Amino acid sequence: MSGNKTGNNNKSQSNDKSQSKIRANRSSDKGARNAGSSTRMQKPKVSARALAVKVLSAVEQDGAYSNLELNRRLKEAELSSADAGLATELVYGTIARRNTIDYYLERFVAKGVAKLQPWVRSLLRISVYQIIYLDRIPEHAVVSEAVNLAKKLGHQGISGMVNGVLRNMIRNREQLHIPSHLPAAERISLEHSHPLWMVERWIRQYGEETTEAICRANNEPPAVSVRVNTTMTTREKMMEEMERSGAVVEASRLSPDGILVRSGGNMALTSWYRDGLFSVQDESSMLVAEAVAPEEGQRVLDCCAAPGGKTAHMAEKMQDRGHIIANDVHAHKRELILEQAERLGLGCIDAVTGDALDLNKRYPEASFDRILLDAPCSGLGVIRRKPDVKWSKSASDIEDISSLQRELLDCVAPLLKPGGILVYSTCTIESAENEDMVADFLSRHPEYQAMETSNWSQPETRSWQAVNGGVQILPQYAHSDGFYIARLTRTVN
Numbered sequence: 001m002s003g004n005k006t007g008n009n010n011k012s013q014s015n016d017k018s019q020s021k022i023r024a025n026r027s028s029d030k031g032a033r034n035a036g037s038s039t040r041m042q043k044p045k046v047s048a049r050a051l052a053v054k055v056l057s058a059v060e061q062d063g064a065y066s067n068l069e070l071n072r073r074l075k076e077a078e079l080s081s082a083d084a085g086l087a088t089e090l091v092y093g094t095i096a097r098r099n100t101i102d103y104y105l106e107r108f109v110a111k112g113v114a115k116l117q118p119w120v121r122s123l124l125r126i127s128v129y130q131i132i133y134l135d136r137i138p139e140h141a142v143v144s145e146a147v148n149l150a151k152k153l154g155h156q157g158i159s160g161m162v163n164g165v166l167r168n169m170i171r172n173r174e175q176l177h178i179p180s181h182l183p184a185a186e187r188i189s190l191e192h193s194h195p196l197w198m199v200e201r202w203i204r205q206y207g208e209e210t211t212e213a214i215c216r217a218n219n220e221p222p223a224v225s226v227r228v229n230t231t232m233t234t235r236e237k238m239m240e241e242m243e244r245s246g247a248v249v250e251a252s253r254l255s256p257d258g259i260l261v262r263s264g265g266n267m268a269l270t271s272w273y274r275d276g277l278f279s280v281q282d283e284s285s286m287l288v289a290e291a292v293a294p295e296e297g298q299r300v301l302d303c304c305a306a307p308g309g310k311t312a313h314m315a316e317k318m319q320d321r322g323h324i325i326a327n328d329v330h331a332h333k334r335e336l337i338l339e340q341a342e343r344l345g346l347g348c349i350d351a352v353t354g355d356a357l358d359l360n361k362r363y364p365e366a367s368f369d370r371i372l373l374d375a376p377c378s379g380l381g382v383i384r385r386k387p388d389v390k391w392s393k394s395a396s397d398i399e400d401i402s403s404l405q406r407e408l409l410d411c412v413a414p415l416l417k418p419g420g421i422l423v424y425s426t427c428t429i430e431s432a433e434n435e436d437m438v439a440d441f442l443s444r445h446p447e448y449q450a451m452e453t454s455n456w457s458q459p460e461t462r463s464w465q466a467v468n469g470g471v472q473i474l475p476q477y478a479h480s481d482g483f484y485i486a487r488l489t490r491t492v493n
């Protein structure tokens, strides 16, 4: 019996290991391009592991965003591409697997993980991450690197403790598994490293099996995909050009404008990107403009537009003919929208700053053919890209953001022309922010109706759960981000 359990766990760990390997390859791809011509011979200012420890400590202690902190420190450190890849892997992997790692560490750290100094905790976590999830680094190397770093950052006592904990774990490796007899929520939370409250919430919404699939998918490395700027080229031509240069690409089955890039380096650093031939965007996110289906010459309102990915996609679909008002509450984000528009050569976008809750005071009733409300949300659909979201959000954040979403919908609803289309989208999988939100809106707005999802979706997406004119995309369906997209119309009075 126990042999079986261990067997299962080993299997899931080896799958996890191969997933991490893919993530590492992708990271070092990214590192290679990021490092660019500055791949240096001289000794780097800091090692990959020291950098990862500093980033993780800043995330935990100061609430820093892992991506910003990592990018800033990578720029300063000038690591080789391989080391930049390792540092990236250690930061994201350790954040993604934090629950599981701490569960294992807890048995070996005498005074408890919570009582450790933040940098020591981070050092132990990255070391356990390497031991469990990376098969390319020998265990003895993990221990000696950790001990050396502990000596450098602390003192002899700490390095001795680090040495003892890690060696003890390696000696007792058979203890590193999650008991299968635990209640489902607890087991999923520990095995796939998600907070218990989140797992319990998803089990209530989706059931155990789907919740486990969501959590497993959230630990996969995200795919790289680009959206072709159809005002400049076609998907076929773009794919041919990318293949000629050695990239491995395939056409997205979700979006007619999307290309999946299986290998080819950091797409945002290519001349194609600089010249505006494509944008880097997740496949689920590309479906939003598909649902809006803006037509040439129309007047479109994008209520919460920054940084402008979907605004630009809508402008491309309109062949840059018509008028899109791209609004965002943050003045500094207007620049981001303008940069996108300029890079992509799109002139029909008018970027404005203001609270979307005031849009009904700024524009006359029934003045737009299309409205996109890509609402601020809890972001629980993009955990693969931003694993910190798991640990930084709470159930009360979902309640707070839901009440803003409700107000936003009410405020922009009168601005749509009868017969027009309003798309409400989020990058979360929380029903309170998604189908329940739309059901509540429809119950209070008899002038609105849900539209058939099959009119805008691709054959691939037709089997996905469709409720109230909306499609709930879960991350395991097509290995794309979790999104909700609802398409509503205002009936002609």
Ligand SMILES: C[S@@+](CC[C@H](N)C(=O)[O-])C[C@H]1O[C@@H](n2cnc3c(N)ncnc32)[C@H](O)[C@@H]1O
Binding pocket: 303, 304, 305, 306, 307, 308, 309, 310, 311, 327, 328, 329, 330, 333, 354, 355, 356, 357, 374, 375, 376, 377
């Ligand atoms: C999900 S993001 C939008 C992403 C964007 N649609 C894209 O595709 O690039 C939500 C945006 O809403 C903005 N936002 C938050 N509250 C807002 C409000 N009250 N009014 C207008 N914009 C708001 C945020 O600044 C953020 O940029």
